[in-house]
Amino acid sequence: MTNNIKLLIEFLGGLDSIFDNKRTYSVEVDNDKIKTLKDLIFDYIVKELLVKPEDNYSIYIQDETIRPGILTLINDVDWELEEELDYVLQNRDVISFTSTLHGG
Secondary structure (H helix, E strand, O other): OOOEEEEEEEEEOOHHHHOOOOOEEEEEEEOOOOOEHHHHHHHHHHHHHOOOHHHHHHHHEEOOEEOOOEEEEEOOEEHHHOOHHHOEOOOOEEEEEEEOOOOO
16 A cells, blocks of 8 residues: 655746646655655656756756755745755645746
């Protein structure tokens, strides 16, 4: 039996353009495989949601973490206060990524 959790993932500030122009994804992941934010980013978001990873990976990821200029929030709290990549995912978490470099 799998241990699934539901998550809401948001891509804002123009970041949705590399995620099929979709701002929000309601997903259900196996919490036995996707336990931390790092697992979610590298084993789910990059593999399942990122359009043309060969072209867009470096827009989203740099040095094995989220690229500077992308604000990452966990339930509206800066991820720096929530253990960043080591944050253990909980059912119904809202994970938001907002580009602060979208121009004007």
